[in-house]
Amino acid sequence: MGWFEFSLAYVVFFLSHSLPVRPPLRPWFQARLGVSGFTLTYSALSLAVLAWLTVAAGRAPHVTLWDWAPWQVHVPLTVMGPVCLILALSIGRPNPLSFGGARNDRFDPARPGIVRWSRHPLLLALALWATAHVVPNGDLAHAILFGTFAAFALLGGRLIDRRKRREMGPEWQNLRMVIAGAPFLSWRASGETVARLGVGIVLYATLLWAHPVLFGVSPLP
Incomplete structure (x- = not known):
């Protein structure tokens, strides 16, 4: 997938970090998951997307x-x-x-x-x-x-x-x-x-x- 996967992972990473913490999404998630549940879920999602982004960078075309x-x-x-x-x-x-x-x-x-x-x-x-x-x-x-x-x-x-x-x-x-x-x-x-x-x-x-x-x-x- 090359640059497409890297670009997609890049977009997903920043969206997954910015959207869940903005109102009204954050209060909505916290009301259903609880404050601790939201923090744990948000952290797990962040780490998972970060791992994907890092792997996608390794799969991108090599430009020295x-x-x-x-x-x-x-x-x-x-x-x-x-x-x-x-x-x-x-x-x-x-x-x-x-x-x-x-x-x-x-x-x-x-x-x-x-x-x-x-x-x-x-x-x-x-x-x-x-x-x-x-x-x-x-x-x-x-x-x-x-x-x-x-x-x-x-x-x-x-x-x-x-x-x-x-x-x-x-x-x-x-x-x-x-x-x-x-x-x-x-x-x-x-x-x-x-x-x-x-x-x-x-x-x-x-x-x-x-x-x-x-x-x-x-x-x-």
Whole structure:
């Protein structure tokens, strides 16, 4: 199917991400699935379409933009370690300044965790993942795929900031100032933080093992 499948997967990916979260569809889905059910379904759909889009990029006609070199493999291998740790420290944690935060009423700006490093850690993880994977994939389809995700992550942070500033009013800037005064590092890590770091390491190892099965390419040299 070549470029047609890649283009179709591209359109389906962005439609599946944008339409379900817009009114009136989101309230309609949440009323029938519940808030948790909607989140789980939306996440599963997103991952499934992302996997299809990645496979479709591999099936697209190969148009070389730059030559492959052995050193390029080490870029995603190195960057994906921090990406997995960022995901483990971010998912399901309070973060009223971005999307995907859970139990935001419990957020302590004096101990913001990873939010001290980035207001949008999930978007940071996406940008790092995409940028790192551009390097060893020097063909047109993968450059479009990963380049779009990197640009989306960078633009998404600005859009979320604009929306949150409008929704939260002066509280948005006040919260930012308190977070900015918190220490970058806390040497008294909680049990939950240690557990999440362990999950990040396991996630990294799992991705190394599952990458050939999911995407047909080994990430190892």
